[in-house]
Amino acid sequence: MAEAVLRVARRQLSQRGGSGAPILLRQMFEPVSCTFTYLLGDRESREAVLIDPVLETAPRDAQLIKELGLRLLIWAGTPRSFLYPPDLSLLSLPVNTHCHADHITGSGLLRSLLPGCQSVISRLSGAQADLHIEDGDSIRFGRFALETRASPGHTPGCVTFVLNDHSMAFTGDALLIRGCGRTDFQPEALDSLTFLPLPWPLGFTVSTVEEERTLNPRLTLSCEEFVKIMGNLNLPKPQQIDFAVPANMRCGVQTPTA
Numbered sequence: 001m002a003e004a005v006l007r008v009a010r011r012q013l014s015q016r017g018g019s020g021a022p023i024l025l026r027q028m029f030e031p032v033s034c035t036f037t038y039l040l041g042d043r044e045s046r047e048a049v050l051i052d053p054v055l056e057t058a059p060r061d062a063q064l065i066k067e068l069g070l071r072l073l074i075w076a077g078t079p080r081s082f083l084y085p086p087d088l089s090l091l092s093l094p095v096n097t098h099c100h101a102d103h104i105t106g107s108g109l110l111r112s113l114l115p116g117c118q119s120v121i122s123r124l125s126g127a128q129a130d131l132h133i134e135d136g137d138s139i140r141f142g143r144f145a146l147e148t149r150a151s152p153g154h155t156p157g158c159v160t161f162v163l164n165d166h167s168m169a170f171t172g173d174a175l176l177i178r179g180c181g182r183t184d185f186q187p188e189a190l191d192s193l194t195f196l197p198l199p200w201p202l203g204f205t206v207s208t209v210e211e212e213r214t215l216n217p218r219l220t221l222s223c224e225e226f227v228k229i230m231g232n233l234n235l236p237k238p239q240q241i242d243f244a245v246p247a248n249m250r251c252g253v254q255t256p257t258a
């Protein structure tokens with residue numbers, strides 16, 4: 001069994017890094033699907049995790065990981081916005097990480113570009129991966145760990161990753177800055193999302209729970225109002241959905257394209 005698998009410990013939500021060490025953090029952008037990819041690393045052990053890689057930018061991410069002298073343990077399917085929460089009670093409720101509909105994950109290609117790294121996604125996503133995680137699982141990298149919080153709503157398999165010092169949360173499409181992910185892909189998940197009502201990104205890349213609670217218009221809606229609004233967004237289908245979802249159910253493209 002690979003080391004990365006062993007590093008995913010079950011039910012360790014209360015565990016903290018406690019080192020106070022500064023984490024290596026890079027936020028990267030993929031402009032076609034407007035996806036943020038996050039690289040988190042431990043400067044001491046050089047172990048790293050990549051959240052939400054995109055197929056087209058996987059070579060960029062692999063190069064950066066090599067340039068920084070990092071060893072990628074896993075990638076993790078997830079978010080496009082992150083929060084610095086003064087109060088994590090909101091985030092202990094459904095937020096997200098999921099099988100994407102707007103782009104093909106870069107995870108399959110990264111497995112080829114960085115041999116030894118392993119793909120990770122939630123079991124509830126139903127997608128293939130080297131490693132499936134569930135609510136409460138902790139993904140360790142060096143002195144840090146990401147705690148997995150189930151956050152259905154945008155999709156039933158969405159999860160949010162909370163850094164174990166509780167300084168950051170990677171929420172994905174369920175909770176966007178001033179927004180939230182659409183709920184018409186899997187409407188049965190809507191109930192859970194009503195706890196985290198929100199609107200849409202305005203170009204911001206970082207926010208806080210307090211800020212969203214205050215400034216995110218949908219946080220003040222009643223459940224009924226929220227359900228009504230989400231049911232009447234009438235958004236067009238994501239352009240890549242018809243081939244991105246089937247590909248992502250197989251962990252993306254498995255071999256480098258010519």
Ligand SMILES: N[C@@H](CCC(=O)N[C@@H](CCS)C(=O)NCC(=O)O)C(=O)O
Pocket residue numbers: 033100101102154173179180181182183199200233235236237238239240
């Ligand atoms: N135009 C984009 C798709 C836009 C879209 O549907 N985004 C999703 C998140 C990605 S699955 C979403 O939940 N949007 C919320 C909203 O309020 O728009 C494309 O064609 O890729």
Ligand SMILES: [Fe+2]
Pocket residue numbers: 098099100101102154173181
């Ligand atoms: Fe999505």
